[in-house]
Every structure is written in structure tokens, then in C-alpha cells.
Amino acid sequence: MCGIIGIVSQEYISSKEIIKALKRLEYRGYDSVGYALNDGTIEKDTGQISLFLEKMKDKKFKTGIAHTRWATHGGVSKENAHPHSDCSNNIMIVHNGIIENYLDIKDELLKKGHVFRSETDSEVIAHYFEEKLKNTDIKKAILDFMKETRGTFAVLMIKKGENKIYVFKRDSPLVLGIGEKKFYLSSDIYGFSDKTDKAIFFNDNEFAIVGEDYTFYDIDGNIIEKEVKEFEWGFFEEKKEEYEHYMIKEIKEEGKAVRRIINSLNNEQHKKIIKLNEMIKNAKKVCFVASGTSYFASLLGVYFLNRVNIESQAIIASEFKHFIKIDEKTLVIAISQSGETMDVLKALKFAKEKKAKIASIVNVPYSSVQRISDLSLEILAGQEICVAATKTFINQVSLLLYLANLNGLNVNLDT
Known part of the structure; x- marks a missing residue:
């Protein structure tokens, strides 16, 4: 189990905002932490989010993704921490789930010259799209991925220079939060419940493109209408207070x-x-x-x-x-x-x-x-x-x- 967060903002915001949102999901994993911005920045490390937050450099951004990891494939290391990117660092992803046939996909990509930096199943996603986008558009590539991949996934993907997040989901939780001049994507409503009370819940085998607005699609590529739900959730950030742990x-x-x-x-x-x-x-x-x-x-x-x-x-x-x-x-x-x-x-x-x-x-x-x-x-x-x-x-x-x-x-x- 891992936690993922994405933000698309109409105005520039601090990179610390996305990590603070991620900290609300730290119960989903705390082996490592990282974020990527649409200017190509990728920062990640092992350890607790609070320590990462203290030492990270503040950057302004409009589109970013972040991840807190509970290690499954590959040990706890900076290389295995998310986000992962393709060979050219133009495509960046965070992933919650398990790609069951990742070794088959990885073998095919290695034959085509792709170079992998981690031991994870998740990294194949970035390279898969790097290869697919040579010959097809992003929507067709997402549909192909969803049909060719076995396993579970909630994926947030950004491309360098674009103010969009590409989102696709199967059997791993994912929700879109609708804020004031911002969209939030999160493993659950904890990630943004302090910012908005409006959300759209993804069903399995759906994907969305989130930018200035959002559009949802089914697994056949048809546009689908989604209900915006108002929720009540009195969650506040837990602190250790005077306790040792x-x-x-x-x-x-x-x-x-x-x-x-x-x-x-x-x-x-x-x-x-x-x-x-x-x-x-x-x-x-x-x-x-x-x-x-x-x-x-x-x-x-x-x-x-x-x-x-x-x-x-x-x-x-x-x-x-x-x-x-x-x-x-x-x-x-x-x-x-x-x-x-x-x-x-x-x-x-x-x-x-x-x-x-x-x-x-x-x-x-x-x-x-x-x-x-x-x-x-x-x-x-x-x-x-x-x-x-x-x-x-x-x-x-x-x-x-x-x-x-x-x-x-x-x-x-x-x-």
C-alpha cells in the first residue's frame, strides 16, 4: 500500500504544499517519499516525510505529483523511491498497486534499448508510455496500457511542459478533489479533506485527463459523466503530542x-x-x-x-x-x-x-x-x-x- 497525491493549480503554489498533502497519507507507507513537477524536477529520498519536508527546496509549480511508499518490489532505496521517469525524464509517474506482468513488459522494453534505474515494477509504466507515444496519442496509449497490463494500479502521470495529469485506475483507490482553482488527486479523501469537500470517485477501468478542467473516460475511450459528491469528514492532522510514538x-x-x-x-x-x-x-x-x-x-x-x-x-x-x-x-x-x-x-x-x-x-x-x-x-x-x-x-x-x-x-x- 502506498499513498499518491497530485495537484493541478491555475496559480503557482509552493512545492511544500504537495508534500504537506502527502503527509496526510503517510499512514499508507513511510519507507520513502518523493515528488515531481512539470518543469522536470524530481526530488526523492528514503525516510519520513517530515524530515524530507524540512530539507526540501521550495519551488513554485502549477502541476505536480508525489508519492509515499511501502516497499513491495525492490528494497528501500532512493532509486526505488517514486516518482519514476522514462529514459529522457520527460514522462514522470507515481503508482500505487502491483503490475503483475511487469517483467514481461520490462523485457520487451529492454530489447528496445530502454535503461532502467530501479528494481520496481512501477518504473516500467514510464518507459511503456515513452515507447507507445512514439507512434500513438496519449489516450490510445492509456487504453492500451489498461488492456495489456495485469494487476492493480492507480497511476498519476505528468509530461514535462504540460499542465495536465493523466490518471488511470484499476483495483487501487483513487479520488479527484475539486478545489478553488485547484484539482487534487489522492489515494483517498484524507489527502485533500482540509481543502475541499467536493470529490469524484474513480471506478475501476476508468481514466481521466485533469488540467484546467477534467474529462473522464471508460476503458473503451468513451467520455463518461461523473457525479460530484459533497462529503463530510472531520479529519485533522495527527500529531504525537507528548507521546514517544x-x-x-x-x-x-x-x-x-x-x-x-x-x-x-x-x-x-x-x-x-x-x-x-x-x-x-x-x-x-x-x-x-x-x-x-x-x-x-x-x-x-x-x-x-x-x-x-x-x-x-x-x-x-x-x-x-x-x-x-x-x-x-x-x-x-x-x-x-x-x-x-x-x-x-x-x-x-x-x-x-x-x-x-x-x-x-x-x-x-x-x-x-x-x-x-x-x-x-x-x-x-x-x-x-x-x-x-x-x-x-x-x-x-x-x-x-x-x-x-x-x-x-x-x-x-x-x-
Whole structure:
């Protein structure tokens, strides 16, 4: 998982603005950081964004992209940090995802004389477009890339001298923020929620060209109309305050987080939790699907419901379709902190194909899991910077305990 940011501005702004926006996504990865501007500037390094921000030179720009990395292909090094560029440094990209057939693409490009500087799968994207644009236009090249590439990607690409960002997406989160004389592109709304409350969410196999205006296209190259959504999200930049590190800070915040979710379930989310309870009672089969720590929360959910004679099961998302038969009488309840977990999304797409009902429990509003669901509840844990799940796990469990309490489990939720 990585975080990407892009900004297209009608007026010159500071390069530090794009890195400050990127810092809001640091929970998505903090191995390395970098940015590229449409004048050809590329700056990147390993380490934390705050240290990079302190030493970076301030430049004025109108179009730029930035990236914070969680290393997958290739170790943690300056060479493997994003952005990546083509041989001539005219095409610059940032990428979140995994290109599964990158070695095949890379072999073909090496035969044509391309020189690679990193060990990453992502660098092939820049060289792919360098080669394609010798004989075709940018839109056709993007369509070819989307059809020829296997894997997941959210890509922001700029060309030297152009005030545009080329954007394409499959199975990795991406959203366009519409600001005052600016457009923002981000892995999620955290990246710009302090700047605007208007956004357009990308669906899979869509691409867009964002400049003075924006145009969206489907995988066949047809222009598509997209809905601008207004969102509410009270995110603020987390600081360690007096704590030595974020993990201890987030552990100390658990009590406050639990009170927040219980209060919400008693008030603004009460109708939703009642609706979820009705969906459980009306379903022939109830199955939780989750990954990582959220899966352990789902196991507790199964235990709590079993205590009140409601049968359910929990299946880890990566194995979901191999271990369960579902139909229109099945209720699938997804639990995901980010709402973007790839295995969970694949499981939900499978469930939707089988016409199952889908409910979800997420921390990040407007996430892909939430948008695919028939009903979604938010755990309101706030942002977690630390990798280890603390207050998100506690709030997931608290919501599930509340659900069991509605069905007669004797527990005092006020303690």
C-alpha cells in the first residue's frame, strides 16, 4: 500500500504544499517519499516525510505529483523511491498497486534499448508510455496500457511542459478533489479533506485527463459523466503530542474512541445499526469477511452472535469464494479499517455477482468497501498512523458487541 497525491493549480503554489498533502497519507507507507513537477524536477529520498519536508527546496509549480511508499518490489532505496521517469525524464509517474506482468513488459522494453534505474515494477509504466507515444496519442496509449497490463494500479502521470495529469485506475483507490482553482488527486479523501469537500470517485477501468478542467473516460475511450459528491469528514492532522510514538498515543485514545462509537450508535447511526440487525435476522446465512486484524474482530463478532443464538461464520477474505456458497438470501458483512483492502473488495464483488446482500463496517468514509455496500456503518476511530491496529480494532469489536446487545447479550456498554 502506498499513498499518491497530485495537484493541478491555475496559480503557482509552493512545492511544500504537495508534500504537506502527502503527509496526510503517510499512514499508507513511510519507507520513502518523493515528488515531481512539470518543469522536470524530481526530488526523492528514503525516510519520513517530515524530515524530507524540512530539507526540501521550495519551488513554485502549477502541476505536480508525489508519492509515499511501502516497499513491495525492490528494497528501500532512493532509486526505488517514486516518482519514476522514462529514459529522457520527460514522462514522470507515481503508482500505487502491483503490475503483475511487469517483467514481461520490462523485457520487451529492454530489447528496445530502454535503461532502467530501479528494481520496481512501477518504473516500467514510464518507459511503456515513452515507447507507445512514439507512434500513438496519449489516450490510445492509456487504453492500451489498461488492456495489456495485469494487476492493480492507480497511476498519476505528468509530461514535462504540460499542465495536465493523466490518471488511470484499476483495483487501487483513487479520488479527484475539486478545489478553488485547484484539482487534487489522492489515494483517498484524507489527502485533500482540509481543502475541499467536493470529490469524484474513480471506478475501476476508468481514466481521466485533469488540467484546467477534467474529462473522464471508460476503458473503451468513451467520455463518461461523473457525479460530484459533497462529503463530510472531520479529519485533522495527527500529531504525537507528548507521546514517544504514535502507537502509545493511539492506545491511550482507545477510551475516547469507544465512547465516540457507542454515542454514535445510540444517536446518529442508531437507525443503521437497527437496519443491520434486521438484515441479519432476515438472512438465511450470515458471513463476515475481513483481512488482518479486522478478521480477528470478525471472529469475536461470530462469538458474540453465537451467544445470542444467531449463527454466523467468518472467512478470511483471500479464501472467501473457495469456502462458502452464497445466494440472494445470504448477508455478507465486510469489516475493513481502510475500506480499500483488495482481498475484501474481491470477495464483495464475488458476493455481488451472486446477488448477496452486503453490509460493511469501516473506518474510512466514502471508501470503496462503503460504496459497494447496501448498508455501511462507520467505527469513527479516527486516523491511525501506527501500523498496528489499536483503536480501530477496539471500535470494531465495540460495534459488534453493541449488535449482540441488541439481541439480548447482557453487557454494560457504558462501562
